[in-house]
Amino acid sequence: MPETRIEAELPSPPEELVQLLDHEGRRVGDPLYDPYVSDVSGEALVRLYEDLVVVRRIDVEATALQRQGQLGLWPPLLGQEAAQVGSARALRADDFVFSSYRENAVAYCRGVELPQLVEVWRGTAQSGWNPFAVNMATPQIVIGAQTLHAVGYAVGCRHDGVDTATITYFGDGATTQGDVNEAMVFAASFGAPVVFFCQNNQWAISEPVGLQAKRPIAERAPGFGIPSIRVDGNDVLAVLAATRRALERAHRGDGPTFIEAVTYRMGPHTTSDDPSRYVDPLQREEWAAKDPIARVEAHLRESGILTDAVAASVAATADEVAAAFRAGCLTLPNPAPLSVFDHVYAEPHAGLARQRSQQEAYLRSVGELEGGAE
Template sequence: MESTAARTPRRSAGSKAGTTGTKRTRTTAKKDAGTEPQLVQLLTPEGKRVKNAEYDKYVAGITPEELRGLYRDMVLTRRFDAEATSLQRQGELGLWASLLGQEAAQIGSGRATREDDYVFPTYREHGVAWCRGVDPANLLGMFRGVNNGGWDPNSNNFQLYTIVIGSQTLHATGYAMGVAKDGADSAVIAYFGDGASSQGDVAESFTFSAVYNAPVVFFCQNNQWAISEPTEKQSRVPIYQRAQGFGFPGVRVDGNDVLGVLAVTRWALERARGGEGPTLVEAFTYRMGAHTTSDDPTRYRGDEERQAWEAKDPILRLRRYLEASNHADEGFFAELEAESEALGKRVREAVRAMPDPDHFAIFENAYADGHALVDEERAQFAAYQASFADEGGN
């Protein structure tokens, strides 16, 4: 595959993209020349290390300590994500978007960034936030409704969560264009999902980044489902191949392989820093849980699909590799288990110590000078709240 800037490295053979659920029959998107999409993979689901001539150099010399660090990141991220889901079910959070199953995609890419790189997330990048040093409790404050993000983006070079689908890719592209004009030696990475790839904002960001050779990496976590719509409803070709039409490289990586994600993201970020322009990385992964806690995935997909992906669990495969390579012992895993439980407790206590959200704060600061419609809506909501008091409710 050719690019205006560079030739994309070859990718190792991959696995079949389509699966079939009991709730909905899924069709496999049309493949070019009858072949399956190519997939970069350095660590198999069985925990075996496989060689890749193009990408091995980007993880060459990785130490056992660093491997244990990646494992620790994924375990702790999964733990506070699970705690957040429980807190939402207990009424402590208004909503939560779980990353269950996507830990390798987020930790691998997050650890590939440098301190001076800038990150533009969606609302599910809890693992990337962890890598950038954002406290998990700050993430939960927004979902409780007591803050609008909870951290200073410039203190971690990690932008606030973006709820509007796809808009952050335009923000990242504009920021990257500024980085290029400033002559800075840094890169920008923008995260989005397979569903967002259908948004016009994403297409516009591809156009501008290519024309201006912006130092940005577009990182698509293809978790197979845009809420209830499968990926084949988003694209007739694998998402990474869309980059061809805009004139820059695209690559698909096994999103459950933390080493593969780390290597590919490092490659893409180095391209950006070296003045070679944008790259589209498609991390082929799976959303193990619901889209958010307001979603019921059993309505649109079957158990067989999830079970097939559970066998590809990103944490389990790295643990198998660590054990087979004698890079970690039972003492390490036991200590990490205790650390994860302590993190869960700390997050739980932090959330329960937060104040209840101000129910009327949503009406503030919508307009600088106020607005008649907002005033009317505030009054209607006040009457609705008062109706519970009249009925003896809370």
């Protein structure tokens, strides 16, 4: 990105959202945020568009795999692609990500191998990937706990004298959890180089955001001494700019920033949820008109950048990725029966060894383990 400089502190967020592409795909000028995306050429925007299309295709494929009994569960991200891709593509390679369970688009952008996205959901592994290979922790199921991990890592980076930043993702519902609020207290107190990225998708499972937040969520952060930004989470360009701005503060040692990306969860909370029981169809229809992919496509079409040939190439890439994703899922090897006891403790542990021995004896008694222990 180009060299830029922002003020030491960000003002309290206005109720209106930072937006660079409106719902129809028209470019909206913003003197503050335009410099942060001045390097995004037409070709670069096509790459972002391809990211959006590919991660939606992965998400649809994963949902189908779950419905076909190949995955135990899947947390869809349908509708939230721009919030995840825009923020992920703003990160430096050495920045570290701490996510919840829905940030599969972020994982894709960080280079996580396709089958690793579903290992946990297929039940073939306790963890999907090596965090240090892609600088992204494996998904956190406990709501909000990852914010504490992000702050701890960020404080460690500051003590180490490096300018690495962390980013932590969570939903609107998590902002009511103690962990998130405690993380913000620590981040503000120690000037941690961390970006709190809240994807306000309007629902905490079946509870609407208005039940717990009478004012914009971004207004909470200044109370902790953390500046905040409120951005259109369905605008990939605005999300990229806002995240770059927040990361700039973190990298130069100015501390944490809170981003509220206002978006909408178009599907269920997870594949075990039935949103038709609580979502007003008219509300969903209203948000469907703000689709993050459609607006980028409209902009690129109007600019003459997205030709039919380019669009066909993007669609073909998405199909190829989806096919590789499905094949990778279906060919994941089952783990050895006793591997569940591996890597529980760093050092030998007598209690764990006893449990392993008992489980091995049981498996042998029912004929599920023959020959060696594995």
